[in-house]
Amino acid sequence: MTSRTAEACHFFRAWLAEPLRVAAVAPSGRALSALMLSEISPAAGPIIELGPGTGAFTRAMVAKGVAQEKLALIEYGADFVAKLSVDFPRARTLRMDATRLRNVALFDGASAGVVISGLPLLSMTVRQIFAIMDGAFAHLHGDGVFYQFTYGLRCSVPRPVLDRLGLKATFVGHTFANLPPASVYRICRRRSRHPHRFVEGTEA
Numbered sequence: 001m002t003s004r005t006a007e008a009c010h011f012f013r014a015w016l017a018e019p020l021r022v023a024a025v026a027p028s029g030r031a032l033s034a035l036m037l038s039e040i041s042p043a044a045g046p047i048i049e050l051g052p053g054t055g056a057f058t059r060a061m062v063a064k065g066v067a068q069e070k071l072a073l074i075e076y077g078a079d080f081v082a083k084l085s086v087d088f089p090r091a092r093t094l095r096m097d098a099t100r101l102r103n104v105a106l107f108d109g110a111s112a113g114v115v116i117s118g119l120p121l122l123s124m125t126v127r128q129i130f131a132i133m134d135g136a137f138a139h140l141h142g143d144g145v146f147y148q149f150t151y152g153l154r155c156s157v158p159r160p161v162l163d164r165l166g167l168k169a170t171f172v173g174h175t176f177a178n179l180p181p182a183s184v185y186r187i188c189r190r191r192s193r194h195p196h197r198f199v200e201g202t203e204a
Contacts, residue, residue: 031177033060035184036116036147038172040064045113048072048106048139050098050132053080055087057116062088072106074098099128101135111141117148121156130161137189138167146187147172155185166190 002070011134014074033056035050040126042065068090075081081095094104098119106112115136123131136146146167150156155169162169 005056027054029178030060030184032149032184033057035173035175035182036149037061037064039147039186040114040116041143042064042066046070046072046107046110046142048074048100048112048115048136050074050099050115050117051076051119052084052135053077053118055084057118058084058088058091059164062089072112074101099131099135101132103135106139107174111144113141113144115140115144115146117146119148121148122150123151126158126161127158130164132165133157133165133187135159136165142189143189144188147184148185148187149182151180151182155187157185157187162187 034105037060038055040061044066047061047066047070049058049061049071052075055073056070057073058073061071068088071088071091073084073088073091073093074096075084075093076097078095081093084091084093096104100110117132117136119132121132124132133146135188140146140199148156155171157167157169161167166189167187168190169185169187174183175181
């Protein structure tokens with residue numbers, strides 16, 4: 001059995017156990033990983049990953065040159081946490097609900113530059129999404145960026161949440177080479193000075 005097949009089996013078992021929390025039947029593919037990380041460089045600063053699962057995005061970040069020590073992996077599933085701790089021993093892996101993100105200290109008080117989210121926001125309540133976004137941006141510096149993918153037709157962070165927190169969502173891209181096809185959105189503060197590489201996009 002190849003490592004990718006083993007990863008898919010691990011993910012599928014987790015989905016069978018908690019379908020609403022895991023939400024997808026297979027881990028994110030290489031095309032989606034490439035799209036999620038297309039604007040991220042190893043110099044981006046500390047990175048928080050929400051819902052890393054089997055570590056598809058984590059592995060891609062490390063391959064791109066991001067040091068494990070600069071990663072904080074926030075995962076609820078016990079089986080996933082055990083695997084992440086073995087695969088990325090120098091990253092900080094925390095087993096916790098992402099809605100409690102505001103209450104935890106990361107990176108010795110330093111602000112993060114990026115949040116990568118693999119959380120199934122479409123299966124969450126507005127209250128849960130608000131808590132996650134509020135907590136994430138409490139850890140991001142002023143120009144910090146939050147990346148979220150979705151299987152839906154629009155950004156999975158509702159407009160009222162964006163408005164309440166003073167955020168904007170911009171469409172980064174779509175990939176059909178994923179099961180199922182997915183879109184990626186970049187979310188940042190509305191007054192951010194972040195120099196995006198994508199100058200065109202659809203804002204939510």
